[in-house]
Amino acid sequence: MKIFCGYTMEINELNDQRARRREELNYFESLGINPYPYEFRKTHSAKEILSNFRDENPELYSNVSIAGRIMTFRRMGKATFCDIQDESGRIQVYFKKNDLGDSYDLLKYLDIGDIIGIEGFVFRTRMGEITVHTQKFIILCKSLTPIPVPKIEEDESGNKIIHDQFSDKELRYRHRYIDLIVNPDVRDVFRKRAKIISYIRNYFDNRGWLEVETPILQPIYGGATARPFITHHNALDIDLYLRIADELYLKRLIVGGFEGVYEISKNFRNEGMDRMHNPEFTALEIYVAYKDYFWVMELVEDLLNSLVKYLFNNEIIVYNNIEINFSKPFARRKMFDLFKEYTGEDLKDKTEEELLKIGKKLGLDFPESPSRAKILDEIFSEIVQPNLIQPTFVIDYPIEMSPLAKKHRSEQGLVERFELFINGFEVANAFSELNDPRDQRARFEEQAKLRAKGDEEAMVLDEDFLYALEVGMPPTGGLGIGIDRLVMLLTNQNSIRDVILFPQMKPENL
């Protein structure tokens, strides 16, 4: 038993800071103070005050109200400083016993992490810091559990040194809200992510293309080669798949007469997780009628070039200490030319057997009886891809690797497809879309053979999609962009988990 500011309470030896905060909360309630009130009228953000306050006319800031989370305390007896953090940043707040009277004593029962509202006037301290002098304050939310408290020091040149940074990745991902509170850089990444997505959306809308929503729950999954998540619809008593791509539905809309449709949405793939893969990820797909892949290349070039200029005021960005230049035009390289350059071999007319031999000579491992597509893919991603640092369109893929792309207009055995590589990873994938229903059926049948051979990722034949193609789809250019990877690139992040707010984690208690 202990006397606590005239209010008697039990403090159990076994309890920790959380118990103490609950007692503080009870104390507030015993005084008739609601620690969880309903609203607060803010007049300014921290940033507005810090960037607009002028010493010449402080009267413009003689009556401000701000609100935010208490991040630091510097208590000095009858005066207290603390830093309040709102969405815009941090600002110092000053409390003085003379001005606040009895309510000053309530400060004792506030903690780092509590959210408070402040009314007062702005001034500059002796040390030169713009500060809100509190005339009235109100608790807006009592925080019942302590959060990490990194200390931020500024050296002479204004660089921030962070002590005791909240850095445990597991805790940061599991409790992203804490990560967001205490690591300002994390907030910036997700602000930038939102900017990127809204820029792309505006770019498309301004060209008159229609944003649509297609099914996430699909009876037949298609549009990519990947293993799906399976779920069950009880009323229909059928299995449904979470989509692995939007492609086949968006093409149906081109058949329906829309001439430009796009979707920015989550796809789901039931595969491994690593720094480049999360089971749910955000993809952009767009299809525009009467266009081919050359046109799409120019679209991608212009979209990314203008996006980078919008974000950085520059065409050159730095990722992982490497300069990446987004000025137009991007390099365009035929896939088999790249093979020749990096393997010294012309792989174009080689048989499966010859390719396998070359691949093994290059030191690569292959699964049991790989298809021609798999071998080429392996050689490409291991030998060629890591070299593609500057934005590079790789064009004209072998037909076996691309069952939804249209046959090349002049080259036997190839399709009109490109992928854009930046910093060694794929950012975009596009085709002149296959719209000949006879050819599409033949390609699906090829996929079915692979599936029969045990390739779980081979595509499934979609009769309704073929029916749509029979109705007739105009020539169409299509494009997919992995938004998460693009965001990684543009925010200089190394792991997809750092650009997804709540990345997939194993449950803690298994």
Add this chain to the structure above:
RNA sequence: GACCCUGUAGCUCAGGGGUAGAGCACCUGACUUUUAAUCAGGGGGUCGCAGGUUCGAUUCCUGCCAGGGUCACCA
């Protein structure tokens, strides 16, 4: 799925077969312009979990769980 590394206080970390350590955070006291505030004192731990070896395990061994990384798989 394989291998490597990690798991100790709310956070960041040190330690090491014999009563568990630091800084910050927290509590008490001093301090009315401080800013990594300062000064004095104090509390706080299932050392990831389970088993084994041992007189004794947080430390050594085995298994498991979680995370990070590399690879495999994969756009």
